[in-house]
Amino acid sequence: QVQLQESGPGPVKPSGTLSLTCAVSGGSISSDNWWSWVRQTPGKGLEWIGEIYHIGSTNYNPSLKRRGTISVDKSKNQFSLRLNSVTAADTAIYYCARGGSYSSFDSWGQGTLVTVSS
Amino acid sequence: DIQMTQSPSSLSASVGDRVTITCQASQDISDYLNWYQQEPGKAPKLLIYDASNLKIGVPSRFSGGGSGTDFTFTISSLQPEDVATYYCQQYDNLPLTFGGGTKVEI
Numbered sequence: 001q002v003q004l005q006e007s008g009p010g011p012v013k014p015s016g017t018l019s020l021t022c023a024v025s026g027g028s029i030s031s032d033n034w035w036s037w038v039r040q041t042p043g044k045g046l047e048w049i050g051e052i053y054h055i056g057s058t059n060y061n062p063s064l065k066r067r068g069t070i071s072v073d074k075s076k077n078q079f080s081l082r083l084n085s086v087t088a089a090d091t092a093i094y095y096c097a098r099g100g101s102y103s104s105f106d107s108w109g110q111g112t113l114v115t116v117s118s
Numbered sequence: 119d120i121q122m123t124q125s126p127s128s129l130s131a132s133v134g135d136r137v138t139i140t141c142q143a144s145q146d147i148s149d150y151l152n153w154y155q156q157e158p159g160k161a162p163k164l165l166i167y168d169a170s171n172l173k174i175g176v177p178s179r180f181s182g183g184g185s186g187t188d189f190t191f192t193i194s195s196l197q198p199e200d201v202a203t204y205y206c207q208q209y210d211n212l213p214l215t216f217g218g219g220t221k222v223e224i
Binding site for chain 2: 045046047048059061063105108111
């Protein structure tokens with residue numbers, strides 16, 4: 001059974017860059033799946049951030065205003081999220097998940113709280 | 119973006135009750151609709167995919183139905199362990215979007 005685990009450096013300062021990595025175990029990131037980032041805030045609920053396919057194809061939520069970049073490292077079986085120019089509104093629990101286009105999110109990481117604060 | 123509207127936003131029911139949640143899409147999404155359960159402090163968990171298909175291992179008291187713009191999620195006999203927030207999610211169009219959630223309490 002595939003398992004996902006988010007990791008990141010902790011708090012981020014306003015205008016800085018949020019960086020998170022999702023390690024995939026029990027399955028290959030090169031399988032026929034999209035891999036997504038989803039965040040959750042009390043105010044906006046669950047928000048899909050974007051997704052990547054192992055060949056590098058990506059899709060993003062326009063609400064991010066082109067601040068996000070998702071990449072994949074097949075050698076490490078992981079994928080990553082970078083979100084630039086963060087504000088307090090980016091404070092959220094960030095989840096990585098298997099799925100996206102053409103499918104459900106059938107496996108989720110445990111989530112990691114990212115706080116944007118000076 | 120496709121807007122997903124869930125109702126009610128919260129409900130309280132007794133053990134053994136039948137509970138129904140509705141989800142309405144702002145446009146036709148065929149059956150590209152999933153349902154998730156999120157227990158407090160945990161990640162969402164897939165229960166139903168493609169509107170009515172139960173994920174393997176999920177108890178049969180959970181069911182889903184509908185197509186087009188109107189969908190339902192039902193717990194046939196509410197159990198204490200079903201206390202959670204339930205979300206619908208469409209994958210017909212990008213960006214993928216979720217409903218606002220329904221908090222189920224006993």
